[in-house]
Amino acid sequence: xxxxxxxxxxKLVQVTINGEPVQARRGETVAAAVLAQGLTHTRTTPVSGAxxxxxxxxxxxxxxxxxxxxxxxxxxxxxxxxxxxxIECQQGAGEAG
Amino acid sequence: MIKTHYPLVIIGAGPAGLAAASVAAGQGIExxxxxxxxxxxxxxxxxxxxxxxxxxxxxxxxxxxxGELVRAxxxxxxxxxxxxRVWSLTPGREIGLLQQGRAQMLTAxxxxxxxGAMERPVPFPGWTLPGVMNxxxxxxxxxxxxxxxxxxxxxxxxxxxxxxxxWQYLHAGVEVQALLDVTPMVNHLSALPRLPRALLxxxxxxxxxxxxxxxxxxxxxxxxxxxxxxxxxxxxLQSVSFRHRGRRERLETELLLVHFGVIPxxxxxxxAGCRHDWDAGQQCWRPRLDAWGQxxxxxxxxxxxxxxxxxxxxxxxxxRLSALQALHALGRLDTASRDRLARQDRQWMQEDLHIRPxxxxxxxxxxxxxxxxxxxxxxxxxxxxxxxxxxxxxxxGHLDSNQVKFLTRCGMGPCQGRQCAQAVGxxxxxxxxxxxxxxxxxxxxxxxxxxxLAQLAALYPEECE
Amino acid sequence: MKADVVIVGGGLMGFSTAxxxxxxxxxxxxxxxxxxxxxxxxxxxxxxxQLNRHPAEIPLxxxxxxxxxxxxxxxxxxxxxxxxxxVRVAENAADMEKLEQRxxxxxxxxxxxxxxxxxxxxxxxxxxxxxxxxGALICRGDGYARPFHALTAFRTKACSLGVHYxxxxxxxxxxxxxxxxxxxxxxxxxxxxxxxxxxxAWANAIAAMLGEPVPLTPGAPMMMVTERLPHFxxxxxxxxxRKLSFKQMHNxxxxxxxxxxxxxxxxxxxxxMNWRKLAVSARTVLxxxxxxxxxxxxxxxxxxxxxxxxxxxxIGPSSTAxxxxxxxxxxxxxxxxxxxxxxxxxxxxxxGHSELPVAPFSIQxxxx
Numbered sequence: 001x002x003x004x005x006x007x008x009x010x011k012l013v014q015v016t017i018n019g020e021p022v023q024a025r026r027g028e029t030v031a032a033a034v035l036a037q038g039l040t041h042t043r044t045t046p047v048s049g050a051x052x053x054x055x056x057x058x059x060x061x062x063x064x065x066x067x068x069x070x071x072x073x074x075x076x077x078x079x080x081x082x083x084x085x086x087i088e089c090q091q092g093a094g095e096a097g
Numbered sequence: 098m099i100k101t102h103y104p105l106v107i108i109g110a111g112p113a114g115l116a117a118a119s120v121a122a123g124q125g126i127e128x129x130x131x132x133x134x135x136x137x138x139x140x141x142x143x144x145x146x147x148x149x150x151x152x153x154x155x156x157x158x159x160x161x162x163x164g165e166l167v168r169a170x171x172x173x174x175x176x177x178x179x180x181x182r183v184w185s186l187t188p189g190r191e192i193g194l195l196q197q198g199r200a201q202m203l204t205a206x207x208x209x210x211x212x213g214a215m216e217r218p219v220p221f222p223g224w225t226l227p228g229v230m231n232x233x234x235x236x237x238x239x240x241x242x243x244x245x246x247x248x249x250x251x252x253x254x255x256x257x258x259x260x261x262x263x264w265q266y267l268h269a270g271v272e273v274q275a276l277l278d279v280t281p282m283v284n285h286l287s288a289l290p291r292l293p294r295a296l297l298x299x300x301x302x303x304x305x306x307x308x309x310x311x312x313x314x315x316x317x318x319x320x321x322x323x324x325x326x327x328x329x330x331x332x333x334l335q336s337v338s339f340r341h342r343g344r345r346e347r348l349e350t351e352l353l354l355v356h357f358g359v360i361p362x363x364x365x366x367x368x369a370g371c372r373h374d375w376d377a378g379q380q381c382w383r384p385r386l387d388a389w390g391q392x393x394x395x396x397x398x399x400x401x402x403x404x405x406x407x408x409x410x411x412x413x414x415x416x417r418l419s420a421l422q423a424l425h426a427l428g429r430l431d432t433a434s435r436d437r438l439a440r441q442d443r444q445w446m447q448e449d450l451h452i453r454p455x456x457x458x459x460x461x462x463x464x465x466x467x468x469x470x471x472x473x474x475x476x477x478x479x480x481x482x483x484x485x486x487x488x489x490x491x492x493x494g495h496l497d498s499n500q501v502k503f504l505t506r507c508g509m510g511p512c513q514g515r516q517c518a519q520a521v522g523x524x525x526x527x528x529x530x531x532x533x534x535x536x537x538x539x540x541x542x543x544x545x546x547x548x549x550l551a552q553l554a555a556l557y558p559e560e561c562e
Numbered sequence: 563m564k565a566d567v568v569i570v571g572g573g574l575m576g577f578s579t580a581x582x583x584x585x586x587x588x589x590x591x592x593x594x595x596x597x598x599x600x601x602x603x604x605x606x607x608x609x610x611x612q613l614n615r616h617p618a619e620i621p622l623x624x625x626x627x628x629x630x631x632x633x634x635x636x637x638x639x640x641x642x643x644x645x646x647x648x649v650r651v652a653e654n655a656a657d658m659e660k661l662e663q664r665x666x667x668x669x670x671x672x673x674x675x676x677x678x679x680x681x682x683x684x685x686x687x688x689x690x691x692x693x694x695x696x697g698a699l700i701c702r703g704d705g706y707a708r709p710f711h712a713l714t715a716f717r718t719k720a721c722s723l724g725v726h727y728x729x730x731x732x733x734x735x736x737x738x739x740x741x742x743x744x745x746x747x748x749x750x751x752x753x754x755x756x757x758x759x760x761x762x763a764w765a766n767a768i769a770a771m772l773g774e775p776v777p778l779t780p781g782a783p784m785m786m787v788t789e790r791l792p793h794f795x796x797x798x799x800x801x802x803x804r805k806l807s808f809k810q811m812h813n814x815x816x817x818x819x820x821x822x823x824x825x826x827x828x829x830x831x832x833x834x835m836n837w838r839k840l841a842v843s844a845r846t847v848l849x850x851x852x853x854x855x856x857x858x859x860x861x862x863x864x865x866x867x868x869x870x871x872x873x874x875x876x877i878g879p880s881s882t883a884x885x886x887x888x889x890x891x892x893x894x895x896x897x898x899x900x901x902x903x904x905x906x907x908x909x910x911x912x913x914g915h916s917e918l919p920v921a922p923f924s925i926q927x928x929x930x
Contacts, residue, residue, distance in 0.1 A: 001247060001351055003244070003245060004243055004244055005239075005244070005245055032244055035244065041332070048481055052225060053228065053333075057231075057234035057237045058140055060362065060512065060516070062512040063478065202837065496597075500598060500599065503604060504710060504711070509787075511860060544859060544860070544861075550847055553859060554845040556841045
């Protein structure tokens, strides 16, 4: 769905996305990193289990809620990637997986 | 270190906030600027400090203007606190902040809210599918991260930003499958009377024509006057359908970027108790302001797009005017000095705003779209409340946004109504035969950014029952 | 407009009264100055609590609990009522002694709904609780409902029985004239031989018009609600020596109250959160549920309630004005009592007396 324009775009940061090791870019938001990686959804909803992905990328839609380093309900678009960060899709109300 | 009191606090590091901070610090008062992002620029100039020369070129001249603003701000002496979220603002100018996971309270004599705007959320069938995003989100990925659509993209909606993004993508080598313009034909007529005034700010018009020319040359398919936009797919977007020239058409795509204009983000002004009015021309709620940006609450001002949509340049001027007023209120400038220093910005702002009535009219979103005709379309994304459920609640006599919220849970999810407020207002208005102004809006309450129990508990560790 | 009864206040008390009167054939008018559920009735914690009531309220609460367990029969809706029970937790021996005394008191009054439980039973019921607790008082029949749904149900049923309801209608004057009460409002004049004051935090304005002002203090207890969490607790939780009302709603959100008051401007009908006290509330929750450290609060609010100095309501006939009845001052715990209050008012109005003991609630207790 998305690709990076510059292949030389700065320092690499090692993270895991749903257990898979991924190289993100320093300064990237978690949402950008997961979209660049080709993730199709960031969470499933608590009400119906429907898959959702980021809508606004500026912190006002709360669709990009993910489990980051074991903490649920983090807005991925408001968090910057960090070395060793564990990023997981959120299933429903605050659970990882 | 954030202090417990400042003469002037500015919230938001977009053009209004940056310009205001530079002016205020330039006059020697202590000013703190808080912004939730890691770097200055707001949304419009997002990534301006880290963008490569090549990307800046792709983004256009308007974007590069932000560089000047940020440089002036950096050397102004204003205290800058990025990665800082405001979660509370009281009429008494007590501010709740969250920085590095720690909550703290501070006060200010003058507060300038410059939190900007957000894209107008307009629900349509399938809009919650992964693969449907806002055009602004596409811009953020591009500006701040150099990330663009890989397999083509369909753009849909109405507004200058859509055109700009198409042009930016074109110059970055992105395949724009189509630009689906929902601007109703009738808008061309209704906007005509505002054209003469718009010509006074004709650089906007020529800019738009320039973008259109490039798109045409590149043979980017632009379909006008489309309606009944729908997104289709199982777990993700697979195609987009719409009505064009009387026929239903379908496009296969995995990415749809939509844009239906921008509206002020009013959470802070609401929570601070400021009065708001429904602006029928801009189709949005905005805080009631005087000529200096002062709200109905003493000591609280608002400037830039959070006060009403005026665009990035008008935001700069408004920011400076508000800063001058704040300086005056703080006793730093007498009335004559304030007025003298304000003259140029006021003139430029007025000139810049000449374009607005035309743009508002031309890109007006139809009531039909805003009222979400399809009953199955989800209006509240968080709580998954459909347009039909909201209409039913209104039919049962629940005739304002808050009552409908209590009954259906729309607006009670994580986004606290940001994505559904507008649509709910329009649906209830239509169902009840009232105006949107009469149906009111959700009651905003703090925290406007989430706060954990631990963060709250640590805010006043000594306090007893 | 002429009616049998004019009721001032369109909250739960007003509509419960209207409903019970209408069920017995009275023609009622309900006048509400704002919109439905705008104040206490719409935004309270929804607690259906018999536990730890003032002794005078116990007989009413027990009857009300029965009504809530069958609320569908009264208002054609279950109001989303659930009954996982409520516990009042003892964290140490001193707390436990307090609870033992309370249990003894309730038993001495002839009631069995409050039960002492020890550590084992407490942790069987509330495994999520921090490990230091020693026991609790429990009322297994307690629970919670959704206040706005309840209000809507009472209102809808009442209106379906012919009750005339007007919102955005503020009462400005009440006057006696020719055996009737004449009520002048911002939207019309109403006349009836009987007037009922269910005006909540504004009830004293009405009482004063009738020459019987009372020491009513409006107050705005603060509430917090969190993001949704996976289900981890059933009963509603209170604590013996802390201000706490804590429950996990069916949708997974946590609703936290505790009677800490917001700053209130009654004139503007606006409230401002007192973050100092909310911080205490948060600390209290974490003392009992430390695993909730990172749970996020998404919203706070405070509804306007009417507090009486002895924390029990005013229910009963006016002391100065014939044909006038009061039901207000529920001091932040009226929700559960609402079905029975309406019944009592209907009995007082139509039969001249109630089967339930209402003497302790008389307005006369404030007479100078």
